[in-house]
Amino acid sequence: MSLNTFNLDGRVALITGGCQGLGLVFAKALAEAGASVAVTSRDEAKASEGARQIREETGQQAIGLAVDVTDVEQVQRMAAETVQSLGRIDILVNNAGINVRKPILEYDEASWDLVQSTNLKAPFLCAKAVVPFMIKQAYGRIINLSSMLGTIALPERSAYCSSKGGLIQLTKVMALEWAEHHITANAICPGPFATxxxxxxxxxxxxxxxxxxxxxxxxxxxxxxxxxxxxxxxSEASSYMTGSSIVIDGGWTAQ
Incomplete structure (x- = not known):
């Protein structure tokens, strides 16, 4: 296999929550591989700053969008603005996420709803908004950021574990429904990372x-x-891989 199959020249990637933490690392990596990128944040200043950093450090085209990814109208606008500015969307990285740690008996409904909306509803909304563009071009890559806690559990993470486990299942359904359009859907399940x-x-x-x-x-x-x-x-290197969830966790779940 040629290393050219990992090249993303000419591709456009949309990364939610792509202006800090893992999201910014992901956005820069995709840009370094050749992609133009759109990154989102709820904060307009953070979105603009994230895009500026990507442009300066990689030389690739980058735009920042202020978006609440739990709001369907804002998500639809996000997809449309990305296509208008960058021409297409080839790669969707559903990275935006949140965690609220509390014992179940102390867990309030508002915190539960916030975690579920951000970690599970938002990837659903973002995919619904983006995939019609992918279908038209007969190509797409959806990458959902789940967690090792979508496969195992820890105390005080009831909402987080539930949302990330649900995202693994949602990824599988996406893979089955959109394979005929040459769109793949896979999940990355990180373990403990210093974020x-x-x-x-x-x-x-x-x-x-x-x-x-x-x-x-x-x-x-x-x-x-x-x-x-x-x-x-x-990239093209993963063209035969869809519906998978890959754990990268320093060996935690191997025990």
Missing amino acids: ELNKVVIDNQVANQFFLNHLAIKRWGNPNELTGLLIYLA
Whole structure:
């Protein structure tokens, strides 16, 4: 296989939550592989800054869009503006996510709904908005960011585990429904990575040690260690792979 199959020249990628943390790392990686990118944030200033960083660091075309990915009208506008500005959408990375940690008996309905809307409803809405464009061009790559906690559980993560497990199942349905249009759908399931979302755990000595004890590699992951899989799933190299969920977790779920 030629390494050219990993090349994304001429492709356009849309990354939700692509202006910080894993999302920004993903957006830069896709741009470095040759893609033009659109990144989103609820905050317009963050969206503009994320796009500016990508343009300056990679030399690729990048736009930032202020979007609440749980709002159907904003999501539809996001897809239309991306196509208007960049010409097409080849790759959708549903990265935006949130976690609220509470015991089930203390979990309020508003927190539950927020996690489910952001982690599960939003990928559903974004795919619905983007896939019609992919169908017209008979090509697409959907990459959903699930979690190892979509396959196993931890205390105080009821909403998060439920949403990420649901996203794995949604990915499979997407794969089955859209395969005939040459659109693939796969999920990346990260384990413990050193991101802003996990800072509350990393900064807690007891919780951090609990995590380290369960990691065969005995350290948190670096976000850049996810980009190889991301580029594979976004490229021609993964053309026969769809409906899969791949765990990258330092060996946690191997035990």
